[in-house]
Amino acid sequence: MTDQSNGARVAALVGPYSSGKTTLFEDILFSAGAIPRRGSVKDGTSLGDSGAEARARTMSTDLNIASFDYLGDAWTAIDCPGSVELIHDAQCAMMVADVVVVVCDPKPERAVTLSPVLHFLDDRNIPHMLYINKMDQEDASVRATFEALQAISSRPLLLREIPIRDADGQLTGMVDLVSERAFRWEPHKKSEMISMPKDMAALEEGARNTMLESLADFDDALMMELLEDVAPSTGDVYENLVRDLRKDLIVPVFFGSAENENGVTRLMKALRHDAPSPAETAARLGLPEAAKSAQVFNTGYAGKAGKQSHVRVWSGEIGDGDVLNGDRVANVGQPLGAKTTLVGKAGPGAVVTLGRMAEARTGDFLTEGGTTKADWPAPPTPMFALALSTDHHADEVRLSAALARLSEAHPSIRAAHDPETGELILEGQGAIQLQIALKELEADTGLSLTQDIPTVPFRGTITKSITQKARHKKQSGGHGEFADVELEVKPLPRGTGFAFVDRIVGGAVPKQYIPAVEKGVRAFLDKGPDGYPIVDVAVTLVDGSHHNVDSSDMAFQKAAAKAMGEALPKCAPIKLEPVQKVTLSAPSEFTPKVQRIATGRRGQLLGFDAKPGWPGWDEVQALIPAAEMGDIVTELRSVSLGVGTLTSEFDHLQKV
Incomplete structure (x- = not known):
């Protein structure tokens, strides 16, 4: 296993579906020498997404985890699923990461698809970088994408490099704004340092000044240097970048083409120099101190191998035979895609699998002393x-x-x-x-x-009052069955429920049988004549008769149910359907389409407003019948670039 005396670091790769995360993941592993050759997502030969379902869908369906060395440092990269439906898995990985690389494509109109990820990172103060992928595409613009991303980020974005283009506008390299060095890119080759193109000098100077001014917002000394036209040293600039990233004050922005392996080495070097240590991350998370500790961030079941807990070690050395939270540690393994190598023990910062930790659950903080609570994101509400x-x-x-x-x-x-x-x-x-x-x-x-499709829980009710008599009589030798009741059945206001009243006088129905009458009425209403419950009904027992020998609880239950069955068709019954109060969330540009989704499903719009804490997003409130809710989230996402979400709760019953 890798020497982790300095603590292994973790980078999580996140971003929307089709942004190219898994290709970048493959590039990183190949560049680090962790795999002998670079696989292809398109050809189904990548280390990540090796499962049958991921291959069939050509998308990440689970976390891809790989531990490796890079220039003598121990690292783990976690490639996270991009679908918004699998975002909780990504959130769990981001929670244990020292730094997160947010991958996106260069289409400004798709920048909004990063909103859920950036909001989570900003809310949790997790250090992160942006990597604009697929810059080899025609008309790809770093500047336009940068501006679109800044509109949805609550942290200031900081461009770390600018593109070099040829006479035809094709991307051929980049200029690093800190070192002020220029590099030429060629597909699947290492970048080559070149002289600064003459036509780039003024552009580079302007972009570098913008970067320095952003850094100066968090450093008074740097601000004074800029005001006095003193050029800060390269060392001071790097120091500011590292400090501000680790405090999640800024978001550095890089770009490249993972498909062509361009811009990957620069990104990896930034990770190596800038990412916080495991100890800094543990302090940011406020984790309790312990001689030995680890945290479960993913749980899986692997056939005969049984339960596998993916954990990050925070302190001490975790090894086979240790007892954490009452479970004995076994089969400590280091992951590399679908392959896990048994290593026996792991030190601070490492990401490993622990076998058959029966009591461990995702989010658990494991120590020798037992369960210790730690902050963890709650799973999103089902949709x-x-x-x-x-x-x-x-x-x-x-x-x-x-x-x-x-x-x-x-x-x-x-x-x-x-x-x-x-x-x-x-x-x-x-x-x-x-x-x-x-x-x-x-x-x-x-x-x-x-x-x-789940059955909709319809209800029934009545709109008219009736008084109904019914007699149950049965003689079959020996004791028979006899009960006679007269019930008054009335509608109640919507949402009232059920009421039973006894108005018997003179003992026409003995007191011991009155509960049986109510039981018979309830049994009938619970099932209803059409298979769904009848609600908002008041039933009053007004009269009846009994037999000293043949009357019984069961006889009165049957008589009451019979009376209800005969009364209901005369009470102008109606069918009720549940109506949900729904909040539909989406970027503001899609609000009119979201409103049409609600009204197209027999919904009643209640209004819309800005979504709190989500710049550029709206929430549309509506009342929508439950029968129309089945695939509403699918339609919502189809009109909102896949990022729309909803919450729903029962509101009332209404006539179908």
Whole structure:
């Protein structure tokens, strides 16, 4: 295992789907010598995204983790899924990272797709850099993309380099604004230092001054030097850059083409020089001190290998045989994509897998003393659901166990039986996440699972009052069954529920049987004549009769249910549907489309406002029938570049 006496550092790669994170991940590993050849995402030969589902979808479906050495320093890179539906996995990786590299493409109109990631990083004060990828594309503009990104970042962006272009406008290299050195780029070759192009001198000077002025906002001494026209030393500039990044005061911006391996070495050197140490990160997170500690940031199940906990070691040396949080540590392994090498022990900063830590959960802070609480992001609220079923009832036990493992590995997925419909409901962030989960379930259990839209919990009620008599009489030798009731059935205001009143006088129905009448009424209303409950009804027992021998609780229950069954059709019954209060969030430019989504689903708009803490985003509030909510998040994301989200809660029942 790598010498980690100085502490291994961790960089997480995040960004929207198709931004090129996994290609950059591959470049980093190849450049560091961690892999013998550079694989291709397109050809299905990359170290990352090696799982069958990731290959089939040509997208990251889980964290890709690789530990390696770079110029004598120990590192772990974590390539995170880009889909907004899998953002919680990315958030968990970002929590344990010393620095985050946010990867994006050079289209200014797509800058908004970074909003969820940048908001999380800014909110958590996590040091991060931006890497504008795919700069080899025609019309790619560093300046336009930079300005679009600044509009959604609460931290000032700091351009660390500027592009060099040929006469045709093609990107051929870059100028480093700190060292003031120029480099030529060629596809799949190391960059070559060249003389500063004459036509770049003025542009470089202006860009460098802008960078220095941004740094001076956080350093009075540097500000005085600039005011007095004193050129700061290169060492002082680097010192400012490192300090400000580690405090999450600035966001350095780099660019390149991961597909051509351009700009990768410059990025790696910036990571090496600028990223905080594990001790600084632990202090930023406010982690408790302990002789030995580690934190679980990802949980998985690997066939016969069983449960695997990905942890970052924060202090001490974690080794096989140690006891953390009551679990004995075993099979300490160092990951490199799908391959894990058993190493036996790991020191501060290292990212390793621990086998079969039965009690450990994602987010747990592990120490020898037992469970210690540490801050951790809560899973996002589910936005999409499926009803699952198996071919055979006996398979449900196996499925339930697999669902428990699934929910543990993916905390943003929930599974539970709906007590009203009896359906097994799987909830998550969207259709993509749940389809990936279903593949995982089928591989885990070998079961063929049927999926459907969850049943909408309709209700019924009445709009007219009626008085109804009913008699239950049965004689079959010996004691018979007899009960006679007269019920007054009335509608109640919406949302009132159910009320039962006893107005019996003179003992027409003995007191011991009155609870049985109420029970019979409730049993009928709970199921209703059409299979859904009847609500907002008042039932009064006004009269009846009994038999000294043949009357019983069961007889009065049956008589009451019969009376309700005969009364209901005469009470002008109506069907009610649940209506949800929904908040739809999206960038402001998409607000009109979001409003049309709501009204197109029989929704009633309540208004919209700016989303608190999210510059350039709106929240649209609406009342929407639950029957229309099934795939609304899919449509929402289709009109908002994939970043729209929603929250929903029951509001009221209304007539269908």
